[in-house]
Amino acid sequence: MDSATLLQTFANSIVAGSIYAVIAVGLAMAFGVMKMANFAHGEFFMVGAYTVYVCYGLMGWPFPVAVLMAIPVVALLGVATERFIFRPTRENVLAGFMATAGLALILQVLIGQIWGVGLMRSVPTPYMGALDLGGVRIGWQRVLVIPSAIAMLFALWYFLYHAKAGKALRACAQDPETARLQGININRMTMLAMAISGALAGLAGALMAPIHPVTPYMGHGIILTAFIVVVMGGMESIAGAILAAVLLGFIHTFVTTLSDAVTAQMVGVACMAVVLIVRPQGLLGRVKA
Amino acid sequence: MLSLKDVWAHYGSVAAVKGISVEVAEAEIVTLIGSNGAGKTTTMRTICGLHKPTKGEILFEGKRINGLDPEKINALGIAMVPEGRHVFPQLTVMENLEMGAYLRKDAAGIRRDLEEMFTHFPILKERHKQLAGTMSGGQQQMVAMARALMSGPKVLLLDEPSLGLSPLMTQQIAKIIKKLNEIGRTIVLVEQNARLAFLLAKRAYVMEIGRISMSGLTVDLKDDPKVRETYLGV
Amino acid sequence: MALLEIKGLTKRFGGLLAVNNVDLSIERGEIRGIIGPNGAGKTTLFNLVSGTFAPTSGTITFDGEVVSGKKPSHIARAGLVRTFQRNALFPSYTVLENVMLSRHIQSDETLLKAILGTDRRDEEMNRARCREILAFLGLTPYENDLAENLAHGHQRILGIANALAVEPKLIMLDEPVAGMNPTETATVTDHIRRLRDEWNMTVVLVEHDMRTVMETCEYISVINFGELLTEGTPEQVSANPKVIEAYLGSEELEI
């Protein structure tokens, strides 16, 4: 690998890692608060991308507005999922997870039937041109992903560590029963967690819409990646998810460059399997006493 | 102020509390003692709403509270320090205290109460940035008590505050409980350490396998051989 | 050599020393009580001996074999079987089926035998033995009832029956009379004594309820703060000021 390719791959890894982080953090948060494992998280991402496709691609709104539109749309979807799937199956992680597999099917069909199946919906690139770093060229659209992801993660961190509701959310994740004793309403918290989780997935999808083929089935690849990241990081650990996302971003991108995409996927899956076997609680996860 | 009337509580088909009646007056410490498995903790969980009673009535300031969710009961003015403390381990001491005041909106009042907590528990001021999970058992007990007090409760429920603590730490916690009562707090204390409970409380209820076997003033119960028997079996 | 020999047993959870350097020696045919106040480390000790936890250090020798760090199923096969504090039973099976299931290691089963249907040849013998166990514990009238429909007291006795089905040399009972009324408690203590007297079993009783322990055991070990506080006969133990302090709190406590 020559130095130009190395730099290029390095840059691509960071882009991939940022987007994985945003997706996985949402998944980890929902799991952390009330053990909500969302199989349709990839479809949430897809809905975010379609929001941009519809608002920006079809209706011609400004791109940033279209991206921001993904927040209420997918957050609402998250809230509905909590209310109608996760809450009735709260006692059982597996049942909720399987039920959201049903939700994934529903969303794929709905979106596919309304905006077309099988066609790759291409969203016109809003920001043309590329950033040139001594021979390494990264499209502005990709460059944009990095600060956006950092901004989102920072906003989430600020919310969790400085807002009262964010602290309550963490309290819920650590000890739901005791949280109730402090007057914290668990149902409201789980709803909030799913809203944030959805908003993050939606934003990630919205940002990726111009650089990723938009299809009803684009969630498939995402969900596997997201679970690999979350399991490697330690299911409930947000910091772990970010660390694992960056790691996997590098692994995926480098293996893809050196070999091919299938091998990259296999290596990713193998990494997750190794972590599950050697350290089932994940890289930054804690063992519960 | 708080009264339990013929309260029953079950786990599945097993009755853990079998029709107990308890009265708590304002500004007093009432203790519930008895050996492990007597139903003390279940009683506490039933009062604060974590466990729903199957029969009977729980009145707080004349209002029925049985069946309400714990967050509602907390809002009415009953705060609980659960058995085993249950601090939020990954939250700092300060954040734990903030969670205690979760439902309060009066910023000034919260600040005043926070200062009061720091005078009762000076160590918490010193360590307010530390993660609660990394503190010692006795310090965690203080965090849990201060957290409960931060909601400005009318009644404080303390479940086994001396559990697993060294005698020295137990004594320190006991002093704080006494002080809290002296400034007018109403406290329901569940203890396995009978001598500690007798020292603190004016009145006591002795529980045995889900029932109240004895009750009265602690000065009378203190030397009753029957109390000793429930504990030591001789 | 004693049947169960525990030396320097220590278990640390993070910074917490749950069990600290405990030595215990239990002879064949003994009924031994292990007591201590809530949170003293009894349950951890119990879980170490039964193999649920691996000790941080120290050894457990049972019947000449070092079993510390072995899996619970291995220890059960060696002849040391435990019961549970909770009502552990196989729900949606009858009482007799529960005991038959627990007799798993006494039965001869392979996948091939299962498919050919010859794995039930020893069934009649097993069934007869299980009925014997149920009769011994007075559960015969309920043998066809579903386990989860039994009264609490009977569920706890079924827990003992399930353990006996393994044909243990030593049975460790974890709070066998928890939540029982005095009549039921008396029945269970009677069963425990007969287990030793008639079936020559060694019994270890972990209890917080002093009365039961005092009435049933000849020798008692007291645990407090994860350490062995004292050992002795019921009279010695109940008169020991250190034990009284552990249970009732310190006399010197001043506020």
Next chain:
Amino acid sequence: MTRTNWTFAAFLVLVLAGACVAPFLVKPYTLEILIIFLINLILVCSYRIPAMTGDWSLSHVVMMGVGAYTTALLSTHLDLSILLTVPLSAIVAGILGYIIVLPMIRTRGFGFFIASFAIGEFVRLTWVKFRDVFGGPRGMIGIPNGEIGSIDLFFATPSYFFMLVIAFICLTIMYRIDKSRIGSTFVAIYKDEELAEAVGINVPHYRALAFATGTFFAGIAGALLAHRLGAVDPKGFDINTMVYLIIWIVVGGSATFWGPIVGLIVVTFAFEWTRPLLEWRPLLFGGLLIFFLVFLPGGLESLLAKIRQRLVPGQNDDAAASPGTAGE
């Protein structure tokens, strides 16, 4: 024999008789569906074996694929007879199942589910990756339909009877396992793992055994499918197919041997009946999955049990070994 046993035997004879005359009464298209149904029958019943211990996996369809690919390789390269490819594929799937479950055994419940997803994906991706051996993303074609003596299984009717015989044998064996001591041991592990360990049951060993037995039969289903379709490709064994397998089990329930079968029958009917809905169909089945998990977590069999209980008071239904109860 008791009276219920006689009723059951009579019912079984009736079903078998029906199955024997069916190919002469139905349309060719329906016969094809019946053939696939028989294959799915083996698959859905095999899923229940590890589920008896509480292990729900997401790799079962991939293990079926292992059987299918083994058959594809054996019959195209070595030209082996269908009577050899089917058992050999089952053995390969069984052994591979035993190997992959060993690392997974450390996880339980949801962790097991996700771990099986990852390991299954790994196996599936090897087919995509190694083009020379497995044909890459387009898979392998030209798998013979098989012959027995001079009977060509290309024709639907003999193929149907062949599948019927294999399915009957497999279901009989699985039924016997279900009713055997080992079956009870599996369920004991699910009901109370801690107690099972305490009475001397080597839990990891039995979980691995259950898993490998399940993948063995999944391998048979895969081998039959490969012969019938004449082609295999990695997409056919992906997570989407897996979700349908889960729908069968969730709709039927998994507490008894019959639950998954009921689920398969009902969903197959629903699937054929809703054919006019075309691409909208997955929406319906997604909704069905959610509906059952939320409102009827024990599946249809729990409903039947409830009805039976109402009609015959005093009888107790089995506690459903459904995802609604399989905890961590």
